[in-house]
Amino acid sequence: MADVAKRAGVTKQTVSNVVRGRSVVSPDTRARVEAAIAELGYTPNLVARSLATGTTMTVGFIVPTIVHPFYSEVVEEVETLLEEHSYHLLLATTRGDGERARRHLASLSSRSVDALLVAGDFDLSDGVPLLDDHGLPVVLCAWEIDPPDTLPVVTVDYEQAGYLAGRHLRELGHRRLTVIADLPAHRIRVSGARRAFAEDGLDVPADSVFPAPRATPESGYEAAMLALSATGHPTAVFASTDAIALGVIEAVRRHGLRVPEDVSVVGIDDIPQASHAHPPLTTVALPKRQMAQEATGLLLRGIAESRPVPPSLTLITPEILVRESSAPPIG
């Protein structure tokens, strides 16, 4: 930079003004400086700028994984929004490892990012206190269980998601519900579905709720096989995720039953496969992009006001997509 200044016959300060597009430079000198920059192939050192300004134009995003359509879409949307505001994305995945999550937290908050977005809870819920007061704007998102009231959180109304699934099944006329869920992670979704039935005075007993150890088709298949043997023939199955639902459909078919004629299946998420399943899966779509937008908005506002974002709870309402895996019960 000093070289550029000397070559253009000005001071570093003027070069700085030119580089940052400040309008205090006379067209004449601006041209000279730009020429010098081009001739010398000068590129500003962003690290030095960061040290001087105290801002890195970078936002950290801690996320459980990106190998899942839900999170990858959220991350991609966040990245796009950030880039529109000239911010970079520092991505850190936790992969179900609480230790790793905490390491990331520590390293990202050492002034290397201007703000922090944290998605998913399971690995970090006990780490929330760590977030509380290192003076960095922090926003939580996709926080399904126990959103803390000490921080801003933007998340999906997961209870409502379960409720919408349950109500849809109720409206079709189903009076009994079998639940296959990744518990305890998705307990909120289950209580939503329960509420839909309870509204009509119908109970979903504990023995018709079957845990799927993981939210995968395999796991859903196993759990559904168990459920089908145990409960006779359920007419309606609520799966806490689409991945589980796909496994459920398998299991139903393996039992010689048809979807949706014999058994209706409803999931949550709206992963890409859902619409290509056989039959296309009725599901409650999680509003990922909208959530990403709200969260990023809060974060950017926090940065602009250069103080922690005040606590708040934003619940984004999901939407049910009725496809072909659900129908009225027979008889």
Add this chain to the structure above:
Amino acid sequence: MADVAKRAGVTKQTVSNVVRGRSVVSPDTRARVEAAIAELGYTPNLVARSLATGTTMTVGFIVPTIVHPFYSEVVEEVETLLEEHSYHLLLATTRGDGERARRHLASLSSRSVDALLVAGDFDLSDGVPLLDDHGLPVVLCAWEIDPPDTLPVVTVDYEQAGYLAGRHLRELGHRRLTVIADLPAHRIRVSGARRAFAEDGLDVPADSVFPAPRATPESGYEAAMLALSATGHPTAVFASTDAIALGVIEAVRRHGLRVPEDVSVVGIDDIPQASHAHPPLTTVALPKRQMAQEATGLLLRGIAESRPVPPSLTLITPEILVRESSAPPIG
């Protein structure tokens, strides 16, 4: 830092040594310094460190998208490997936008990262010259078309992937091949498949190659519907990606034909859906994690030696997974 030093009765230098775990500090003073750090809640400013050392412990990764199992797995693997070496990941997606790709390139190379990994080619192939000499270690990966010989590139042997698919079909006894491919992007895969047939003196004529405008099930479905009408009944279809293959299976079924009895279908990629398809899809698995490892290894070596990585071409050999969508032709 000065505060910590004063409180511990030492100089900044000693504090620095303690923080970085250098072994030149006497246990006594180390304890005093650590106490001071704890009491003051001191956290080192990484930006300042970066300015002083000229290193940011951050690697930039430019990738077309992460909303695709292939890329998301590559990114996640890279992130994991980087974190093992205490490096951070700055993620930038191009989303099929060459302009955006070039912007990322420019901003990431302004000393804010220690090295750059670039995946995918379609948006950036004409931007490669930009990468050539800003003195940053750069590695290209997942570079399917025309890998430049001026840079190190770690990629899949896509020709071999096509060849494996073709040879598998040949070994089953198929003598004619219908190809549904996202062209021209996947032309290398197609020529691999062609080679397999050519080895046995069999030709894959141009009129049995059908372009799918995008690598999606919908696009594959459309193209396959066309192909099925045009070619009578092909016995074997090679799809250039699994997503396309899933659409092909749909189309075959829509035509009242069975997979694999009437028509064998083989894809490339091994996306998660492939094994859950009906029937489970025979496919050539792209070695994402291995590719990520090689690429990250080169990059880290480049950083360690603090000079550009010399040009090289590393081709990772894919592997075919024979499942149930392929069988010998009838008669």
Add this chain to the structure above:
DNA sequence: ATGAAAGCGCTAACAT
């Protein structure tokens, strides 16, 4: 084993 000084490349505040 510890201290003192210089400087990484930039921006900020003031002066001209």
Add this chain to the structure above:
DNA sequence: ATGTTAGCGCTTTCAT
């Protein structure tokens, strides 16, 4: 509109 003077918080010599 441009120049001058201080830092930003750390690491790196080089002394001691």
